[in-house]
Amino acid sequence: MTIDLEQHLRQRRDGGRKLLVVYLTGGLNNDWLDLILSCVDSGVDAIEIGVPFSDPMIDGVAIQKASQRALEQGANPLQIMKDLHQLDVPVPLVAMTYFNLFHHSGLERVAGWLVDGGISGVIIPDLPLEESTPWRDVARPQGIATVQLVAPSTPQDRAEVLCRESEGFVYGIGLMGTTGERASLADTARLVGPRLKALTTKPVLVGIGISNPDQAAEAASDSDGVIVGSAIVRRVLDGAGPREIGAFVAGLRTALDGR
C-alpha cells in the first residue's frame, strides 16, 4: 500500500518533528535495499531513490559516479522498482530521476512501474512546471505526487505558482549549483524556509549542499527539514555499508531533534 507523501510529512511535521529525507542511488550495490532499511531504522521520514540516468545534468561528482557505477552493474528503472516491491517500510519512497526515462518507456508504463515499486512521489529536475502537464495528468490518478523545485533564482511570482502546484512537499533548492557536499552551508539555504513557508503550508524541505549534521540543523531551523544526498552516496562509494550509513543518518537525526 503506497503511503500518501504529503499527508505523511505534514503529520510528522505538525507533530513537532524536523523532517529528514535521505537519497540513495538505486542498484548501486548488492546491499542497496539494506542501506534503505538502516536509514529507516535511523529515523528518516522519507527516502529518495535515485534511479540512475546516463546524463545527470544537475548532479555533482558523487551522484554522477554512483549513477555510472549502478548503470555499469546493469541497474535499470524496471528492476529497481521490482526490487523495491519486496521492501516493506513505514516511510514513503520518492523516486528522483531525469525525464528521458519516463519519456522513452512511456508515461503510463513508467507510472505503473512506480506504483509496483511502492513509490509515493517523484522529483524530475529536468521537467520544469511548463513541461510537466502530460506527466502530472498520468501520475496524479495513480497517487504519485510530483514535487516541484524552487531555486534561489526563481522570481517570487513564479515561486508562488510552484508552491501551489507542488505535490507532496516543496523542494527548496539550497544553492545555485549542482548536488554535492560543501564546506559550509550556503547563505541561500538559510533563506529557503522563511521565503517558501510564507507562500505555502505544504512541507518545505531544503536540499542540495546539506553535508553534515550541523548544516542540517541550521538549514532546518527555519524550514520543515532537509534532504541529504551526496554526503550519503559519497560514503557508500567510499565503501560504507548499512551500519556506517545508519550511524551517519542517526547523527543527522540527532542534530535535527536538537539533542
Added chain:
Amino acid sequence: MSIMSHPDETGRFGEFGGRFVPESLVGACIEVEQFFTKFWADEEFRQEYAEILSSYAGRPTPLTEAHRLSEHLGVRVFLKREDLTHTGSHKINNVIGQALLTKKMGKSAILAETGAGQHGVATATAAALMGLKCRVYMGEVDVERQALNVFRMRLLGAEVVPVSSGSKTLKDAVNEAMRAWVSEIDETHYCIGSVMGPHPYPYMVREFQRVVGEEASAQFERLVGGSPDVVIACVGGGSNAAGTFSGFVDSPARLVGVEPEGGAAIAKGSPGVVHGMRSQLLQDEFGQVEEAVSISAGLDYPGVGPEHSYLASLGRAEYRCAGDEEVLEAVTTLSRLEGIIPALEPAHAVAYLLREAGKEIPLGSTVVLTMSGRGDKDAEVVAKLLADRLS
C-alpha cells in the same frame, strides 16, 4: 510563412524542442530568450553584428565552383567556403552574435562546450575581441585528439577544462558546461555552439547561422541562376546545416544532412529528452543515452538539433550517413582535386556526394555543399590514419 521561421511559444518545432531544464536554469533561459528577441529585431544590433562579421570574420565567404571535382563526378558542385572565415569554421558566426548579446545582458564571462574545438576556439576568439572572460569544457578524448585547438584556446586566453565523466566527449562537455552555468548565471552567459539545447538556443543559433544559407543562395542565383538541385551539409548538432538549409528551404532544392555512421541520431535514433530539448536521440531500451562513435570529434554527438528532427519528420530535409572510411577518402579526393583540405566534419558531406553522384544525385545536377571548416585541426589524426596510403 517559411517552414524555418520561428518555433512556437514553448520553443517547439512541431513536436521537437522545448525547454527541459532544471528550475535553477529556467530564469537564465528566459533571460537569453528576451534579450535575443529584443536585439534580433533591433536594426542597430543587426548592423553591429553584420559589421563584425564582415570586417573581422571575413564575410561574405565565397561560393567556389569546384571545377575538377565536378568534372570527376558529372555533377556541378559549388562549395560554400566557411573554411575561409576567421578561425576556420562557421562557428564564428554564432559566437559573434552570442558574445554581442552577452555584452548587452551586462555579463562579463562566457562559457562553452566544444567537441572538435572549433566552437571553443571561436568562443575564445570572440571573448578576446570583446573583453570577456572565457572558459571552455571539452571531453578528455577530444582534448587528446584535437590538441592543436586546445593550444589555440589557451593562447587566446581561455581556460580549457577537460571533462572526464561519461564518454569524455561532446555530450559530457555539454553536461559539465550546464552544471557550471548554474552556479554563475549572474555573470556568465552559456554560449551553446550548435542548434541544440533548451529554447531559445536552437532557434537563436540557427538565426546566427542563417547568414551562411542566405549568402549561398544569393551567390548561386548570381553565378548560375535559380536554385540548386541539391544542398548538402554535415550534421552533428546541426548548426551549419541549419544555417545553410534556412537559405534554401523555401526553394525546390533537395536538402540533405549527412550524419556520421556512429552518431546518426536521425537515421538510427528515436525521440528523447536530453540537454534541455526533445529531439532524435541514440538511446538504449530504457532511455539511457548511448555514446556516439565517430572519427570526427565535431560530429561525435548522440543527439541532434530539434529543428532537424522536425525537418526530417516533415520530409523537407533528408538525412543520410557517411562512415569513417569513406570520409577519409573524401578528405584525400577533395584535397587533390580542389586544393582544399576539408575538416573531418564537412568531409562527411563530401563523402556522401562522392558516393551518390550519379545515383541519389542525378548526373548533371547542381549541388551546393557547405564546407563548414578547414582541415588543419585534423592533420595529426588524418596523418596517422592515412600514413600507409600516402606516398
